[in-house]
Amino acid sequence: MLQILRQAKKQPQYSPKNNRIQCCYINHTAQFQIVRITNITNDFFERVVMPHARVIFEAHQEDHLEIHTGNLISSILSDKIPCHHLAFQKDYSQ
Numbered sequence: 001m002l003q004i005l006r007q008a009k010k011q012p013q014y015s016p017k018n019n020r021i022q023c024c025y026i027n028h029t030a031q032f033q034i035v036r037i038t039n040i041t042n043d044f045f046e047r048v049v050m051p052h053a054r055v056i057f058e059a060h061q062e063d064h065l066e067i068h069t070g071n072l073i074s075s076i077l078s079d080k081i082p083c084h085h086l087a088f089q090k091d092y093s094q
Helices: none
Strands: 018-025 033-038 047-048 053-059 064-068 075-082
Touching: 018 064, 033 053, 033 075, 047 053
Parallel strands: none
Antiparallel strands: 018 053, 033 047, 033 064, 064 075
16 A cells, blocks of 8 residues: 555645645555546646655645556556645644
8 A cells, every 4th residue: 555645744735826725645665656636627737756766746625646656568546536635734833
């Protein structure tokens, strides 16, 4: 099972545009992953996340992040996470 950053630090940070939240996903596997937001309207988000790397993005609370884990030839849908589970608050003190 994939280990995923699913904790919110403090309260989610809302973007001024369209009440979007800032989210973070960390790939804790040894394989590359393709992440994509589903339920998104008039927008597109898809990124490759290398092993042990993270991606920070904005999404609506009702969006879902699909995690596709793969190798050089194929990938499979390995998880689907509600974006509000990935919400975080930036810590500007560091």
